Amino acid sequence: MSFVDIRMQDTPNPRARKYILSQDIKAEGKVSYQDPAHCQHVPMAHALLLIEDIAQVHFFENVITLTQKKELDQQAMDQQVKEIIEETFPHHDPHFVERLDAPTLSREQLSEEIIEIEDILDATIRPSLQMDGGDVEVLEVSGDIISVRYLGACGGCPSAFEGTLQAMKYAISDGLGRNIDVVAV
Numbered sequence: 001m002s003f004v005d006i007r008m009q010d011t012p013n014p015r016a017r018k019y020i021l022s023q024d025i026k027a028e029g030k031v032s033y034q035d036p037a038h039c040q041h042v043p044m045a046h047a048l049l050l051i052e053d054i055a056q057v058h059f060f061e062n063v064i065t066l067t068q069k070k071e072l073d074q075q076a077m078d079q080q081v082k083e084i085i086e087e088t089f090p091h092h093d094p095h096f097v098e099r100l101d102a103p104t105l106s107r108e109q110l111s112e113e114i115i116e117i118e119d120i121l122d123a124t125i126r127p128s129l130q131m132d133g134g135d136v137e138v139l140e141v142s143g144d145i146i147s148v149r150y151l152g153a154c155g156g157c158p159s160a161f162e163g164t165l166q167a168m169k170y171a172i173s174d175g176l177g178r179n180i181d182v183v184a185v
Contacts, residue, residue, distance in 0.1 A: 004085065006085055015071055019085065063130075120172050146182045
């Protein structure tokens with residue numbers, strides 16, 4: 001018996017698949033894992049990363065995005081993912097926090113410039129990325145160069161590198177009132 005409804009959806013990235021749940025999987029924030037050793041405290045993420053050829057698990061609100069190392073048989077993967085979600089969901093806490101040895105900065109710990117950039121991305125680029133099962137994280141600002149990391153379906157997606165870097169560059173340059181460059185790391 002399923003405790004949560006699950007819908008599967010393709011993303012623009014041919015190696016990523018979205019699983020939309022009827023309940024939150026991550027009540028606050030977002031998180032991506034690429035190594036099962038880093039998510040043993042989140043049994044659902046750990047089990048999903050143990051699926052052969054899964055490279056990344058991304059949790060955001062009621063969406064799980066899985067990125068594959070290579071294109072796999074979607075039907076077989078969907079069945080395996082659904083079974084893992086149904087098995088682990090009854091014990092899953094959507095309010096989980098990251099371990100202390102893998103800290104993430106809270107908004108209060110970010111520089112004013114990064115907060116301003118995050119606000120620009122929240123208002124312009126990020127909603128589209130999140131709708132496609134991905135996201136972007138600002139890592140560093142060094143002069144007029146902003147380093148970002150793609151998360152979820154955006155990681156390794158050809159359209160992320162082709163179009164969204166330019167869109168971010170224009171949106172942030174316009175918002176900050178100066179020319180900047182955005183690079184993905």
